[in-house]
Amino acid sequence: MTATIIDGRKMADALQEQVAAEVRALAVDGIRCGLATVAVGNDYGSRAYVTRIKRITSRLAVPHQAVTLPADSTQEAVRDTIARLNADASVSGVLILRPLPPHLDEAGIFQELSPAKDIEAVHPDNAGLLALGRPRYLPSTPASVFHVLDEWLDAAGEDRADFYHRSLIVVIGRSNNVGKPAVSLAYDRQAAVESIDVWASRSGRLGWHTRRADVLIVAAGVPGLIRSEHIREGAIVLDVGINPLLDPATGRTRTVGDVDFDDVINRARAITPVPGGIGPVTDVWLVRNTVTAARNALTITATEPK
Ligand SMILES: NC(=O)C1=CN([C@@H]2O[C@H](COP(=O)(O)OP(=O)(O)OC[C@H]3O[C@@H](n4cnc5c(N)ncnc54)[C@H](OP(=O)(O)O)[C@@H]3O)[C@@H](O)[C@H]2O)C=CC1
């Protein structure tokens, strides 16, 4: 079997048209909308993302404030930045890029965010609502994974409900912004769900888990982690990984996912490439959440209790 390559850029373009209309509607209603990103240090994936965010916000005419703080920033310095953005009326949504340097208390920082502006649903209020199946915001990456899957199923003529009810979705990686919320979104679709982390690999049982998956969501940050022997014939493979790969011939760095694409393509039913898969949809979804947050700002006060 040779897999269908899912065209994330095309899906992103379609979604972008909808979001552009939402941005215009905000302007008509006289509502301000703006995105702030906070990057601490110099992570490859975060840099790639901020570059993409700059491009899409300028295309959609959404103001973007990109804050970059040094890797040795103190907890207080990051907290001061969040407090400033919470109070800034030109900012409707705030994205704090992960990973943060290890000396920082990530949960403590997320808790400082105004829940109304927390478009990635990392504040306990929003993470809790999401886990309860009543999300205020769908975090952009897992939302994009399921947007891509839903759209692809529609295009393939599959009944979504029927597909999910008889499928096992295996999620590799259980970070708070990708793996865990992806599991919540899989629960919402009433699929069978399995969540695995680095111990599946360390205990030699990675393939035992992944070979049973009808849908494999890979978000580990390990290039080449998934090869054809790890998947069942006919599985749908969604690759979230964004990793640097140095080409020794040219000395240039390019982006690869967590899946060995050329190998897996011969065994999967459908696969998302990197670049051009989940990433471009994530970019648009972030702006969509920023727009939603601008409308929410009218009903949720920025000073509500944490
Ligand atoms: N395309 C997109 O839109 C986005 C891409 N990304 C990319 O996705 C990747 C994951 O991001 P994120 O979730 O934030 O990363 P984290 O580093 O926060 O989490 C990685 C998770 O993967 C698990 N893991 C690590 N190595 C293995 C392994 N060998 N086998 C199985 N599980 C493993 C870890 O396990 P444990 O918990 O035990 O340590 C952890 O749960 C990164 O490459 C990131 O750049 C992220 C967000 C958006």
Ligand SMILES: Nc1nc(=O)c2c([nH]1)NC[C@@H]1CN(c3ccc(C(=O)N[C@@H](CCC(=O)O)C(=O)O)cc3)C=[N+]21
């Ligand atoms: N709190 C938080 N949320 C995130 O969602 C988050 C984060 N932190 N930290 C960093 C990672 C990485 N990430 C990307 C998303 C899209 C592309 C993207 O659109 N990439 C293009 C181009 C890739 C290239 O060629 O460099 C593509 O995949 O086609 C890249 C990277 C979001 N992340």
